Amino acid sequence: MGTNILYIEDNPDNMILVKRVVEAQGYTLFEARNGLEGVAVAEREEIHLILLDINLPDIDGYEVARRLRKSSKHTLAYIPIIAITANALKGDAEKALSAGCDVYMSKPINIHELRARVEGFVSVPKEQG
Amino acid sequence: MDFSFVTNLVCSACGKAYSVGEVNTYCTDCQTPLLTNYDLEAVRKHVDRDEFIKRPRGLWRWHELLPVYDPGNVVSLGEGDAALLRLHNLGEEIASHQLFVKDESSNPTGSFKARGLTAAISKAKELGIQKVIIPTAGNAGGAMAAYAARAGIKAHIFMPKDTPQANIIESRMAGAEVVLVDGLISEAAGMAGEKARAEGWFDLSTFKEPYRVEGKKIMGYELAEAFGWTLPDVIIYPTGGGTGLIGMWKAFAELETLGWLENTQRPRMVVVQAKGCAPVVKAFQAGASFCDFWLNAHTVASGLRVPKSFADHLIMQVLYESNGIAVAVTDEAILAAQHQIGIHEGIFAAPEGAATLAALQTLIREKWVLPDERVVLFNTGSGLKYLDH
Numbered sequence: 001m002g003t004n005i006l007y008i009e010d011n012p013d014n015m016i017l018v019k020r021v022v023e024a025q026g027y028t029l030f031e032a033r034n035g036l037e038g039v040a041v042a043e044r045e046e047i048h049l050i051l052l053d054i055n056l057p058d059i060d061g062y063e064v065a066r067r068l069r070k071s072s073k074h075t076l077a078y079i080p081i082i083a084i085t086a087n088a089l090k091g092d093a094e095k096a097l098s099a100g101c102d103v104y105m106s107k108p109i110n111i112h113e114l115r116a117r118v119e120g121f122v123s124v125p126k127e128q129g
Numbered sequence: 130m131d132f133s134f135v136t137n138l139v140c141s142a143c144g145k146a147y148s149v150g151e152v153n154t155y156c157t158d159c160q161t162p163l164l165t166n167y168d169l170e171a172v173r174k175h176v177d178r179d180e181f182i183k184r185p186r187g188l189w190r191w192h193e194l195l196p197v198y199d200p201g202n203v204v205s206l207g208e209g210d211a212a213l214l215r216l217h218n219l220g221e222e223i224a225s226h227q228l229f230v231k232d233e234s235s236n237p238t239g240s241f242k243a244r245g246l247t248a249a250i251s252k253a254k255e256l257g258i259q260k261v262i263i264p265t266a267g268n269a270g271g272a273m274a275a276y277a278a279r280a281g282i283k284a285h286i287f288m289p290k291d292t293p294q295a296n297i298i299e300s301r302m303a304g305a306e307v308v309l310v311d312g313l314i315s316e317a318a319g320m321a322g323e324k325a326r327a328e329g330w331f332d333l334s335t336f337k338e339p340y341r342v343e344g345k346k347i348m349g350y351e352l353a354e355a356f357g358w359t360l361p362d363v364i365i366y367p368t369g370g371g372t373g374l375i376g377m378w379k380a381f382a383e384l385e386t387l388g389w390l391e392n393t394q395r396p397r398m399v400v401v402q403a404k405g406c407a408p409v410v411k412a413f414q415a416g417a418s419f420c421d422f423w424l425n426a427h428t429v430a431s432g433l434r435v436p437k438s439f440a441d442h443l444i445m446q447v448l449y450e451s452n453g454i455a456v457a458v459t460d461e462a463i464l465a466a467q468h469q470i471g472i473h474e475g476i477f478a479a480p481e482g483a484a485t486l487a488a489l490q491t492l493i494r495e496k497w498v499l500p501d502e503r504v505v506l507f508n509t510g511s512g513l514k515y516l517d518h
Contacts, residue, residue: 027223092316092319093436103421106315108155110442113419113442
């Protein structure tokens, strides 16, 4: 079985960048363009890691993280969540972590750091085989 | 002869090349900092290392190794060649018998930030950039405002609302638009980035443009020259964004390639941070390549309130390559050290500079620094800029 990553992000440029990185590592990327869609995909699919933008067009990333943690799908209570934000507002990092995210990264996304963070949570599929 | 031997920019992670004749920020592929390359072979052929000392004082006497092609684009306020002072009294007191301070407080706007901003603004002028923006913990904003004013470039600055008054006043005095942010430099960075994208300002954030580090690297050249083309055993450096640390390490690599050093012994580099904001120290202790964002950052040393540097992986690389170490010191130790360096040597150091003395004392106690090693502390600015603390 493959390793599935969900990226909840409304910015298409960031989506393309991250898709290129994680797919090159051998992960499968699921995309969601807003918070509600993200929660739905996480509940429907077998996801192993979530990358979460905070500034989303409907519910914000904090609310997404809270809903995921309280979801009736119990695996979402402990699925790793990496918050990725432009940290334009005071206390974004603190809020993201207290909402249930595991790690906080700021934009621009350093792809080498992203790779390392992702590998820290879910092993690289290409190396498994 | 060419004024500069700059050749191109390369991504510090993936090695992708970029032109120095175009406006660039950071690598578009992997979003990591760009570093500047020079034709060092040509420099070696055309320039005698012992010529530099005969030139008029200042950072731009190293122009072959800086990124500006046309001398007419150099925007200078007389920066560089900050005093390298032997600290006899203090050295006796703490049993460090070859102790020096590079006292950067003599730079225009009273801090080492002048070095980075003279390079960045000069190159911005050369590239035809009309307006620049920066998030700052304080001194970089003041320096950017001053150099932008001299270049006739519009300046916009985002800084934490509790930034020292001197930084706010000096920036406004130089005509910059200053926005005080309810948050830290990380929040200021987010706001500056948004404004830059929306209105076309050029973002001079640490390592989000390639040239500030070039100005800072000259500290490394000055040290090598002052020590007869050798390098000290230990350099103790207060680290927020890490431009100076990375810049000096780059300078040492260039010096080695140029063949200008008498030996290849590189210094052990010491990162000093405040206990209230020590992401590099935490990463170093964990053996990590990147830093975690530091929550609730607080310290009297406003320049050290950087929860995560954009170039954190380069800082970590310098620490590991140099067999260095990262040390966190308390605000109490910083303030005590500030008083100590004043009493013994008559230097009114910035708290960030004083932090290096506090760290040295820890490292001497732990025998990581030995009494006869040649040690250089960096006082990055004047204590006069922090009178409201």
